[in-house]
Amino acid sequence: MALPKLAVYKFASCDGCQLSILDVEELLLDIASVVHIANFPEASREVVEGPYDITLIEGSVTTPHDAERIHEIRRESKYLVTIGACATAGGIQALKNWGDTDAFTRTVYAHPEYIETLKTSTPIKNHVEVNFELRGCPVNKMALVEVISAFLQGRRPNIPEYSVCIECKRRGTPCVMVAQGTPCLGPVTQAGCGAICPSYNRGCYGCFGPMESPNTEMLSAAWQRLGVTNRGLVDAFRGFNAYAEPFRITSDHFEALAEARGE
């Protein structure tokens, strides 16, 4: 029987999430023995025609061409998975959604007329139906292996939806907010990284994006008690998952407050 065909596509991104596929190292050849890596330009010149059984998408939609291309990819993909913060939430480049893209283009490029770009950076789900979203900036490589394994076994991937706090407890890391007074986004951020930052004495900066029903209001109040300003809260929520709805609403709220108070 022919192996299921896997495709990997890139949109606006840093390549870090697709690199995770090569970073599984000794598992790479095992994966290649159970799926046919049919279209993965970063790793191979070979392109086997679709349709593909499982398609991994890295990156966000930022150009008119990409807004068209994602529809073609959806048509040739049976099961479409977004990998990482860019594909799932628009990525760090979604910070331009709050700016003036024309002014941004003028800032970086001498000839803005050569540049073709949309005014927004948006996640894949804003354009086509997505079958599963894997979070993280970058994704956890073992979670990526789990998504591929679950697909092959015909089950839902076993990916946690609780907060980073649970992972800290499990690791035995003392709470950095309580013990050190270090502001931390862990209570509103989805687990999956293994709670790395608090174990290095720094607060979580939210690279896995909002957990299910995050209480950003309570957390922001706690940050303010630690002396963080409205502007500081805007910076914190406008990170790698800035355009994910709960973080977007929160940063907009504190931006309005900061402006009203002339911060």
Next chain:
Amino acid sequence: MTSDVRKIDVDYIARVEGEGEMHVKVVDGKIEDVWFGIFEPPRFYEAFLEGRPFSDAPDITARICGICPIAYQMSSVHAMEYAFGASVTGQLRALRRLIYCGEWIESHVLHMFLLHAPDFLGYESAVHMAADHKDVVELGLRLKKAGNEIVTMVGGREIHPINVKVGGFYRVPTKKDLETLVPELEWARDAAIKTVKLVAGFSFPKFEQDFEFVSLSHPLEYPFNEGRIVSNKGLDIAVAEWNDYFLEEHVERSNALHSRIRSRGAYHVGPLARYANNFEKLTPAARDVALEAGLGPVELNPFKSIIVRGIETLYAVEEALRIIDQYEEPASPDVELNIHAGVGHGASEAPRGMLYHRYELDNAGRILKAQIVPPTAQNQLTIEDDLRVVLEDSLDLPDSELTWILEQSIRNYDPCISCATHFLNLKVERINTK
């Protein structure tokens, strides 16, 4: 009169990081146009860094590249520390070199085994190559992992590490932590020597260019984080003088800015440049292995960059072992910063070449202006020069073989197109009018 157009189109060059294209047009056997374009979507980092706190720069700029995040973190922290007049010395400085060793090993080995070696052995990919050379691919994957383990130990994770900050680190490892890396690094030293011998046995096209090699140079060590910017043609400047000597241009075919040395033109950054400018700073073993592999102290054939990557991998393994051996846990994980308005410059050696950052900061340390000059943007003109020469020598080849060797010429540079845009689509057009 009939027009015979010879045209080769590669709309998406494989086995490079990011999205690029190449167009070649040959009319009556004469090359009319060669260009290498970058269609990677622009992401506007320099624009949205404006207004962010200085402390965000290492985490945000890391996301320019998933393959060399440490390079971005290092160039940015050095630029900020320059602005604040801070200096990070001793064991903290050594830890920065150590994590950079990890990134060089991981990135060089990824390129050598998974992206470049398949060209020399005639396979579409490393996975195809593994069918006949499983032991080679497995050697590469294990060596790459040895590099990633250093990055993970010091940085928290291999991609977008979280432990690097302006002033030092959030937490420093214990001596015991680092010592756990030693057995695998000792294996890696032998594996790196084996790798050099293996890749030196490939067959290389006869091809040399009179490059201007630009890299950092430090009086005492092979460069990672600091030094003066030098070239084999007499350039010798401080990092802060970058904009006086280099020019970035925006051309229509590319979403990346092209760099040139003012009044001189194209230059070459990366392993060949570092090696030519710093051969004497390699470890004795790395120098010996290089000479045994048939390299001179200067190598002008970019196809042999794969051997030089092997030499630099060996150097990085030996340097990592030296740092771990001499490591003593520092009393504090960072130095204190005196935040004030200023301008900062930083340059460090990313695996694929020198990376320059410049920031203007306000009194609260917020970024007013950012400038980031990645290695692939600097190499873009040189890559086009190489393509032109390779094409002239290879016009007799059928299109499929010509396309492959042109792609390989681009991969010689391990281009990171995600970095350059802040690339690959190959088109060869042949026109015969007779």
